[in-house]
Amino acid sequence: MDKRQITLKDIAKELKLSPSTVSRALRNHPAISKETKELVRDYAVKHKYKPNTLALQLRTNRNNTIGVIVPEIVHYFFSTVIAGIQDEAEKENYNLIICQSNENYGREVKSVETLLDARVRGILASQSKSTEEFSHFQDIIDNGTHLVFFDRICTGINTDKVVIDDYAGAYNAVDYLIRSGCTRIAFLGSNPHLPIANNRRMGYEDALRNHNISVDKALIQVCDTIELAREIVPVMLKIAPAPDAFFCINDEVASYCLQICKSAGYKIPQDISVCGFTNSYITEMTDPTLTSVDQHGFEMGKAAARLLINRIKGIEKKTGIVSKVIKTKLVVRNSTRN
Amino acid sequence: MDKRQITLKDIAKELKLSPSTVSRALRNHPAISKETKELVRDYAVKHKYKPNTLALQLRTNRNNTIGVIVPEIVHYFFSTVIAGIQDEAEKENYNLIICQSNENYGREVKSVETLLDARVRGILASQSKSTEEFSHFQDIIDNGTHLVFFDRICTGINTDKVVIDDYAGAYNAVDYLIRSGCTRIAFLGSNPHLPIANNRRMGYEDALRNHNISVDKALIQVCDTIELAREIVPVMLKIAPAPDAFFCINDEVASYCLQICKSAGYKIPQDISVCGFTNSYITEMTDPTLTSVDQHGFEMGKAAARLLINRIKGIEKKTGIVSKVIKTKLVVRNSTRN
DNA sequence: ATGAAAGCGCTAACAC
DNA sequence: GTGTTAGCGCTTTCAT
Numbered sequence: 001m002d003k004r005q006i007t008l009k010d011i012a013k014e015l016k017l018s019p020s021t022v023s024r025a026l027r028n029h030p031a032i033s034k035e036t037k038e039l040v041r042d043y044a045v046k047h048k049y050k051p052n053t054l055a056l057q058l059r060t061n062r063n064n065t066i067g068v069i070v071p072e073i074v075h076y077f078f079s080t081v082i083a084g085i086q087d088e089a090e091k092e093n094y095n096l097i098i099c100q101s102n103e104n105y106g107r108e109v110k111s112v113e114t115l116l117d118a119r120v121r122g123i124l125a126s127q128s129k130s131t132e133e134f135s136h137f138q139d140i141i142d143n144g145t146h147l148v149f150f151d152r153i154c155t156g157i158n159t160d161k162v163v164i165d166d167y168a169g170a171y172n173a174v175d176y177l178i179r180s181g182c183t184r185i186a187f188l189g190s191n192p193h194l195p196i197a198n199n200r201r202m203g204y205e206d207a208l209r210n211h212n213i214s215v216d217k218a219l220i221q222v223c224d225t226i227e228l229a230r231e232i233v234p235v236m237l238k239i240a241p242a243p244d245a246f247f248c249i250n251d252e253v254a255s256y257c258l259q260i261c262k263s264a265g266y267k268i269p270q271d272i273s274v275c276g277f278t279n280s281y282i283t284e285m286t287d288p289t290l291t292s293v294d295q296h297g298f299e300m301g302k303a304a305a306r307l308l309i310n311r312i313k314g315i316e317k318k319t320g321i322v323s324k325v326i327k328t329k330l331v332v333r334n335s336t337r338n
Numbered sequence: 339m340d341k342r343q344i345t346l347k348d349i350a351k352e353l354k355l356s357p358s359t360v361s362r363a364l365r366n367h368p369a370i371s372k373e374t375k376e377l378v379r380d381y382a383v384k385h386k387y388k389p390n391t392l393a394l395q396l397r398t399n400r401n402n403t404i405g406v407i408v409p410e411i412v413h414y415f416f417s418t419v420i421a422g423i424q425d426e427a428e429k430e431n432y433n434l435i436i437c438q439s440n441e442n443y444g445r446e447v448k449s450v451e452t453l454l455d456a457r458v459r460g461i462l463a464s465q466s467k468s469t470e471e472f473s474h475f476q477d478i479i480d481n482g483t484h485l486v487f488f489d490r491i492c493t494g495i496n497t498d499k500v501v502i503d504d505y506a507g508a509y510n511a512v513d514y515l516i517r518s519g520c521t522r523i524a525f526l527g528s529n530p531h532l533p534i535a536n537n538r539r540m541g542y543e544d545a546l547r548n549h550n551i552s553v554d555k556a557l558i559q560v561c562d563t564i565e566l567a568r569e570i571v572p573v574m575l576k577i578a579p580a581p582d583a584f585f586c587i588n589d590e591v592a593s594y595c596l597q598i599c600k601s602a603g604y605k606i607p608q609d610i611s612v613c614g615f616t617n618s619y620i621t622e623m624t625d626p627t628l629t630s631v632d633q634h635g636f637e638m639g640k641a642a643a644r645l646l647i648n649r650i651k652g653i654e655k656k657t658g659i660v661s662k663v664i665k666t667k668l669v670v671r672n673s674t675r676n
Numbered sequence: 677a678t679g680a681a682a683g684c685g686c687t688a689a690c691a692c
Numbered sequence: 693g694t695g696t697t698a699g700c701g702c703t704t705t706c707a708t
């Protein structure tokens with residue numbers, strides 16, 4: 001192991017040329033003669049010369065790395081976003097350093113440090129649920145590094161972002177539930193200081209109001225994990241009159257909710273409709289299959305990466321902040337009435 | 339944007355010292371006086387000096403990056419492995435560059451190129467299903483870069499690897515199915531040139547033989563995607579006598595298999611038992627919940643990263659190849675009889 | 677206890 | 693058309 005890579009200098013010495021000539025030949029500089037170019041190139045190919053990225057980067061004082069901070073990697077939505085980011089970054093020869101915060105504020109702060117130490121060109125971030133203090137994100141900007149938030153944006157920081165239309169996604173789903181005859185629709189949400197959770201709740205409430213259904217606080221709960229679902233759903237089923245629909249913040253909660261309702265003797269969707277959010281592959285694995293709001297994570301990843309790269313390259317002209325919205329789509333399956 | 343970071347030289351000039359003194363002060367060199375050290379350090383902290391990683395790396399001609407090649411990122415098992423790798427790499431301050439091959443040979447080759455161009459210290463790889471030619475992996479080793487395979491190892495290359503005990507995992511699962519009364523057990527497998535698929539099949543066959551059940555080729559099929567499951571499971575159900583159990587190569591196939599059997603009127607697990615492989619979260623979302631073989635992806639990721647890092651650091655003494663095996667565990671749920 | 681100089685691999689201004 | 697030199701930020705002999 002640790003074989004030394006061949007360098008420009010090695011080639012120069014071997015070919016009795018100067019390093020600069022070799023450099024120019026390889027980069028197809030017009031001033032170099034055809035013969036020299038061929039000579040150099042043949043030698044380079046033959047000896048598998050690879051330019052030392054590190055040296056290039058040191059000279060230009062910039063690397064081609066993008067940092068990504070997600071709450072979790074083992075997560076359908078976020079892994080989908082990462083795939084989208086990767087797809088777009090690869091096209092432009094950017095590498096990715098991926099950090100996960102594990103929904104933990106401290107690890108999020110540390111991830112930012114790691115990425116800044118690595119001198120990434122820019123950072124794509126989705127904040128953890130437990131983050132309520134934002135100076136680490138401000139540090140990124142103060143450091144002169146580009147920052148784009150996606151999905152779980154941070155309202156305290158003034159920078160580019162890519163989000164889905166959470167309000168409309170929720171509104172449309174709840175509207176659909178109402179039109180199918182549901183009137184007691186529960187909302188299993190998340191921490192309201194997350195804009196995604198708050199916007200969906202507003203969409204939910206407005207859909208109810210527009211159909212002259214009053215908002216019942218008892219039907220609105222923070223319930224964004226399967227553990228909470230196990231606890232909260234049975235309690236909600238005991239409310240009189242019982243809910244005839246659950247609109248859930250993610251597919252995992254929806255899936256558990258569905259199971260719990262079934263175990264309690266309710267027929268899905270005849271007695272109770274259940275709707276998830278994300279449209280992950282588990283929507284096809286539940287029984288009945290799960291109606292869900294598609295978040296288009298891949299598109300979001302691509303859009304966020306695109307925006308960041310445009311900022312890095314200075315292509316994005318807009319001087320103020322850019323806010324991109326990805327449209328959601330309700331995918332109706334069998335867990336909701338028609 | 340693009341604010342210049344403060345450098346050693348800047349500090350030196352400001353403090354009227356030489357760069358070397360500043361460097362030594364920061365690195366706590368014994369020859370530097372206490373006063374100078376404090377002076378320099380205070381200044382560094384105050385001005386948020388960060389050593390330029392690129393320069394360090396250029397000097398030592400080595401970066402602290404590990405490359406990872408997986409078939410897919412949006413995949414429970416692989417994302418879990420990545421999380422494990424990340425966990426271990428982070429401890430030692432290694433960054434990750436993640437590439438996905440999308441089960442495509444060409445992209446796998448390109449991923450290797452990308453990682454070698456980035457001069458990663460080592461590569462962790464799980465090969466794509468379509469790979470039948472291995473010279474790109476040999477290039478990694480020839481290039482002097484460490485290589486560790488995990489899960490989908492490449493038998494054509496002589497290097498370190500981390501696998502699960504596929505044979506034992508399959509044997510135990512099938513043994514369990516037989517003990518619960520099943521005798522017509524189908525195997526929904528994968529391409530036999532993948533060792534994981536072949537080993538599981540051998541475990542399956544040996545379990546049958548040890549119980550004096552003959553191996554019926556009609557009950558063995560390559561069926562490793564949901565698309566194939568939709569096609570193949572209905573056909574297998576028409577075989578007479580019909581299978582009374584399905585042992586599946588992954589949880590997605592198992593989940594679909596379960597649904598198809600239910601739709602065909604079979605009771606699960608009374609008529610047909612279904613067992614998956616991976617033990618992903620979908621095992622809790624199917625109805626009934628899915629018995630599955632836990633692959634311990636997180637542990638595998640940690641073990642693979644550990645092995646690679648030990649090789650990089652020269653800690654791993656063994657000169658031959660190291661083969662680490664992660665033990666699987668059958669997790670019994672409600673899709674199999676007792 | 678501190679400084680000067682060289683060098684990691686590469687490129688670009690400036691020779692000739 | 694090609695060579696010389698300097699410099700990116702850092703560390704490390706070798707001086708003093």
